Amino acid sequence: MSVSTPASAVPSFPPANARRVALDLLRAVLRGRHSLDEALANEGRLAQLDVRDRAFARHLVATSLRRLGTLDALIARCLDRPLKREFGIVQDLLRLGTCQLLILGTPPHAAVAETLRLAEKGKQAGFKKLITAVLRRLEREGASWLADLDTAQVDTPAWLWDSWSAAYGESTARAIALAQSVEPPLDLSLLDAGGAESWAERLGATVLPTGSLRLPTGRGEVARLPGFDEGAWWVQDAAAALPARLLGPVAGKRVLDLCAAPGGKTAQLAAAGAQVAAVDADPDRLARLIENLNRLSLAAATVTADACRWRPPRPAEAVLLDAPCSATGTLRRHPDIAHLKRAEDLPSIVAVQKRMLANAIACAEPGAPVVYAVCSLQPEEGPEVVAAVLAAGAPASCERIDADEVGGLTELIDGEGALRTLPCHLAQHGGLDGFYARRLRKAV
């Protein structure tokens, strides 16, 4: 007797392949304009990959996004004319193949054969000869072409290059771009800062001058690291850990954390003994904040509200505003941002930041510190917001930040006394995210 397989038992898609998944993720970002985090969260096939393949797919997409300008320049040298827009998938396949060949160091036969395997069906099927010719040429000549490219500039969208050169000088713009071209390390903030040395030993981490723990890249999934389940630490870039400290001692104080989710800074404030009210407009992100605090056995009141308008029942004794921004200081962790954000997006973000900062000052009691922070390298979102809000008559003044408040690192304090971290700071340790933070004091 023959047994036929019921139709429902036949998988409706071939077994997941890391490169196939990487191709679809790249297209979700570049063509679908989803953030990489969103694309990863929506990609169900990732869960079917084993841990190594999952890490490979993620790394291949993130590196291709980081080095997109370089990849396109190399591919362009092999083509007589650009591929038509409708054959965007061929360009994306070439990007992934070139990234493996020339950046990730994948053995050439695997990089070429696996790229061709993805060109067996669909629009790209007629392009197998072209794909082979381009990748074989790059295998022969790509390394010397790569050595001649100004990769820092080529990998940076022109509007960012121009803005960073104007704000920080061209050599710093170059250093920023280079620092953002590689996978960043993993930084952790400890619940008990006193345990830094022993946790560093357990995790194979180093203790940065600012107190954060730093693990080298490629340490696998965060939730599998020692201390995750017991809530001993949370993931937070070393620069992101600085703004909350600028409020000074907060134990026992009523502190407002405006734009709080997913709660890295709320955790710091709660761990320092503050009574925190965490405000965010996004209920899903606030739910994640609560989950994160629960894992750490910390507590905060949460409020779903618009930080441009909401006021606490009583003025706060300290206010932190970590405003939504272009996030151009976090390109090394979120390389998709370079391709999704445009200069034209800034004015509407800046308008919100100004309303939020004016409201944050209004939420503070007389004499209270108000810290304004953004993870952006754009001056429009940092010093220019603060200057505009004060010029419009907000009752507060700027206060200098001392290098001792940020681990003694004088290079992190700008001429005005604001915190200005750049991706190229602490380069010998693997860099920092770019943050701007200014401490204001509410008038008495």
Ligand SMILES: C[S@@+](CC[C@H](N)C(=O)[O-])C[C@H]1O[C@@H](n2cnc3c(N)ncnc32)[C@H](O)[C@@H]1O
């Ligand atoms: C930079 S993130 C905050 C990161 C957070 N402070 C931390 O340390 O984990 C900005 C947050 O602002 C929130 N947000 C955006 N617009 C808002 C608004 N009008 N009112 C309140 N929150 C807002 C977003 O939902 C997002 O969670």
